Amino acid sequence: MFTFQFRERRGFCFSPTPPVIVISAMKTSDFDYNLPPELIAQTPLEPRDSSRLLVLDRKTGSISHRQFSEITSFLREGDVMVFNDSRVLPARLKGKRAGTGGKAEILLLKHLPGGDWEAMVKPAKQLKPGEKVEITPYQASATGGPITAPAVEPITAAITGMGENGIRTVRFSDESQIMNAGEMPLPPYIRSPLANQERYQTVYSKIVGSAAAPTAGLHFTPELLQKIEAAGVRCLYTTLHVGLDTFRPVTEEDPREHAIHGEYGVITPDTAGEITKAKKEGRRVICVGTTSVRVTEQAALKSPPNTILPFNDWVNLYILPGHDFRIADVMLTNFHLPKSTLLMLVSAFAGKEFIDKAYWEAVAERYRFYSFGDAMLIL
16 A cells, blocks of 8 residues: 655755755655565566556646557657666676674676775674775686676775765776676565676666666667668667665655765766757657756756756755746656665655556556666656
8 A cells, every 4th residue: 555645745955965956845755655575576587678657647637548669649849858878887796804704795886986886894893994805707618608707806895985875985906897797686576586787787878887777778779760760760878877875765854954966967068958958949858768868957957958068077966846847848768676765756846646656557557667667658
């Protein structure tokens, strides 16, 4: 049973760092719900575009059920679709503690200026500044299949700083070998092993740097992208490297007290120019995923109205109901975890009551939830 509750808007509260607009009476518990565990998708569907698509029309208040491959039915000539081309880093590194030989694990979250990495570590109590972990890189087989024998000597991960909740800063003796040393960091709610690691990458992923996939994009195939472009829709690409907040629910009862971590984003001059042109001409901007929403809305805060300037900076925008969306006209997204910043974001975009209704219906109709689950198109 859902425990979503509607609360009256009583004004707005603005906070410049991070940018956030919230309703003062809202509570984190308003975004809680119970989901039958069997609806958490454990494996991706094949082909990618065979997933289901729940379509929400904000003008009419209607909800319809389609297949993802039918998304072109809701697109118009002249639309622009904005994708996130970030590629997931094989960020889960397993090794041994130098000296004791005990097992250790490092989950890379963010590359920091100066060369260090922000990471979650296990065992957190033992891995303190000064400790080192030895990790052995592996070499891919000649056929591109599973990793085979060790490629080089172990690399050393030195713990250089200490934060809260198991967060550390880490420095590697040889960063060039990280790609050969790690495993794909699947979310903790996925318990089934992934046979094909590429299924946790979008087909258009290009820039390595995410700790998790921008999952709304997992539904697209090369053929579907070609069909979309043939319909006169312009496909544009931004970059936002997904980081820590993908793994963290909001635990504070007042959402304003939640600290959102920055994720690095890039919007090129060409993409910025195309989005600006579409907005000025009244053409729709369709954001694929909450990551594309956040990076474009962050850039818009630093740009003139109906304009996006090129962007190359940290994104720390925290979107809650009451937010004035400047760029996104349509949003494609997956179904999100309870009490998450992403559920709050889509509630801000579609209206909380409408999202409440949509999640009720998705559960009743046995939709598949979370990273490998079905999608929602909000018109």
